[in-house]
Amino acid sequence: MAWFLGLGVTGAVLLMLSLVLDGVLDGLLDGLLSLPVVAGFVSMSGFSGAIALGTTGWGVAGAVLAGVPAGAVTGWFAYRLGRALTGDRSGAAPRDDDLIGASGSVVTAIPADGYGEVLVRLAGQPVKLAARSPVPVARGTEVWVSEALSATAVSVRLVER
Known part of the structure; x- marks a missing residue:
């Protein structure tokens, strides 16, 4: 035994x-x-x-x-x-297109002809990205992502309420 x-x-x-x-x-x-x-x-x-x-x-x-x-x-x-x-593959990594429609706030003012920075939440995590806008946007303004320009840059628009 x-x-x-x-x-x-x-x-x-x-x-x-x-x-x-x-x-x-x-x-x-x-x-x-x-x-x-x-x-x-x-x-x-x-x-x-x-x-x-x-x-x-x-x-x-x-x-x-x-x-x-x-x-x-x-x-x-x-x-x-x-x-x-x-073997669980259900948790796929987020893609650039997943940013579209995400809300965030401007952390560095966005000039009309250049880039600023926004903080958005992607898959529950805060992500800071370079951002462009057709109009100047002040720091602290709430914005929505309208287009993913690259993996680190987005185009945003103002949130209209």
Whole structure:
């Protein structure tokens, strides 16, 4: 039984190490063999084998036959969970076009023939951008983004109320 408990504890230690050594072994076998998957397999095989050995009269062979499938199932769940967490692509990065219609305020006055600066919120984060306007705009004025000129520059218009 000590061997099975040793495997279980080793798997638990590997799982803790996977928090520190994040990404180790992740590239092997297209992500199938990662440290959390190995840790799940080893620990569940060991602990299930120890439980089977201690509660039944199956002997070591029966404990191995009970522990290995339990470890395989746990490793498979760890693999699927890891793929689900790392494969989520729903949080796409904001694009320049996402700025259009955003409100903000002028932090550096915008002259009629040049650039000033505005502070807008993009995806909940404040972003300071260079800004142009067809009319001069004073500092502190509320504006809307009417066009994205580049990744760092926008065209704005006054908010009409």
